[in-house]
Amino acid sequence: MSKFKKKKGGDLPPVNTASLPDIVFMLLFFFMVVTVLRNNELMIKNELPKADEVEKLKKDRSVFIFAGKPSPNYQDKFGTEGKIQIGDKFTDVSNLQFALTEAREKLRPELQDYVVVALKVDKETNTGLVTDIKEELRELNMVKIIYIAAPGSQLDPK
Amino acid sequence: MARRATPEVNAGSMADIAFLLLIFFLVTTTIEKDKGIARQLPPKQEDDVPPPPLKQKNIFIVSVNQSDQLLVEEELMELKDLKQAAIDFLDNGGAPSGSPEYCSHCKGKGDPSSSDNPVKAVISVQNDRLTSYQMYIAVQNELVGAYNHLRNRESVRLFGPDFVYTEVKNAINEGKYQGNVDAAEEKLKQIQELFPLKLSEAEPKKRGE
Numbered sequence: 006m007s008k009f010k011k012k013k014g015g016d017l018p019p020v021n022t023a024s025l026p027d028i029v030f031m032l033l034f035f036f037m038v039v040t041v042l043r044n045n046e047l048m049i050k051n052e053l054p055k056a057d058e059v060e061k062l063k064k065d066r067s068v069f070i071f072a073g074k075p076s077p078n079y080q081d082k083f084g085t086e087g088k089i090q091i092g093d094k095f096t097d098v099s100n101l102q103f104a105l106t107e108a109r110e111k112l113r114p115e116l117q118d119y120v121v122v123a124l125k126v127d128k129e130t131n132t133g134l135v136t137d138i139k140e141e142l143r144e145l146n147m148v149k150i151i152y153i154a155a156p157g158s159q160l161d162p163k
Numbered sequence: 164m165a166r167r168a169t170p171e172v173n174a175g176s177m178a179d180i181a182f183l184l185l186i187f188f189l190v191t192t193t194i195e196k197d198k199g200i201a202r203q204l205p206p207k208q209e210d211d212v213p214p215p216p217l218k219q220k221n222i223f224i225v226s227v228n229q230s231d232q233l234l235v236e237e238e239l240m241e242l243k244d245l246k247q248a249a250i251d252f253l254d255n256g257g258a259p260s261g262s263p264e265y266c267s268h269c270k271g272k273g274d275p276s277s278s279d280n281p282v283k284a285v286i287s288v289q290n291d292r293l294t295s296y297q298m299y300i301a302v303q304n305e306l307v308g309a310y311n312h313l314r315n316r317e318s319v320r321l322f323g324p325d326f327v328y329t330e331v332k333n334a335i336n337e338g339k340y341q342g343n344v345d346a347a348e349e350k351l352k353q354i355q356e357l358f359p360l361k362l363s364e365a366e367p368k369k370r371g372e
Contacts, residue, residue: 036185054301062198124199146206148204156198160242
């Protein structure tokens with residue numbers, strides 16, 4: 006009779022959380038591996054234009070050039086005209102060749118001949134500045150460039 | 164005397180520490196999303212080299228002024244119509260059949276006053292120095308889009324519906340292409356020869372010229 010008596014205290018057993026640290030550690034390692042700490046602080050406004058016919062950039066062989074107007078906390082010092090930034094400092098068009106050669110030398114030697122110059126230019130910059138950069142690049146014979154763009158389309162207002 | 168067992172380290176807070184680190188890395192992570200329009204600049208040239216002779220009808224002139232307005236072949240145009248206009252120009256195939264420049268794969272109108280053959284056709288972009296970079300990229304994007312549209316069409320026609328030019332190219336770039344990469348690259352090259360990317364950029368005009 007008492008065989009089928011319901012057990013006392015039919016609470017749910019507590020969920021075993023012993024493996025929680027393992028799961029969290031796994032996530033942690035994932036993020037640690039994919040994290041790239043920014044090594045150059047941007048001193049310019051850098052809102053990229055949108056494009057959808059894009060190709061992927063090969064990171065190991067690229068030199069970055071940033072351009073745009075200085076961000077608000079640098080504006081008293083550098084004005085509001087479009088500026089070029091390589092690494093962590095502003096560069097003038099006349100110094101561009103030197104700065105680029107320096108940046109190229111930081112790449113792996115076997116890739117230096119295949120260098121791709123990635124242009125990250127703010128969308129409000131004048132094209133004239135970009136043209137000046139391109140002229141300097143032609144002088145240096147670094148003719149492979151890529152205009153970095155944000156995904157999306159200019160035709161699409163979203 | 165009874166041997167005292169070493170007390171166990173309390174690992175209960177391990178999860179908290181791990182969470183803290185996890186959140187730190189979550190916040191600082193910026194997953195790189197660098198993609199863009201790749202372009203090859205023309206090599207440096209001496210000033211006195213004469214430009215190669217080109218027929219007027221084989222040039223498609225796109226100019227952008229300082230207030231980001233488009234002038235295409237001397238007509239004002241909206242950005243959204245540019246891609247189609249470029250496709251029509253490239254795909255025109257104006258050379259009559261039988262002539263050496265005849266384009267057998269073109270599907271355009273065959274207008275004799277427009278381009279003869281995509282191999283001959285050149286798109287020339289003229290910017291003002293004050294054109295915004297946003298507009299510049301938008302124009303480049305539309306023109307590359309026109310080429311990609313035509314290349315995709317040809318690749319599907321020549322190599323079957325599974326071989327879409329842009330998709331295969333991206334797959335190879337990302338190392339995800341299933342199948343023979345060399346053979347696929349050969350095919351891509353073949354298509355590039357049918358529609359070579361000929362985008363010329365004139366020196367931007369300075370104020371008052």
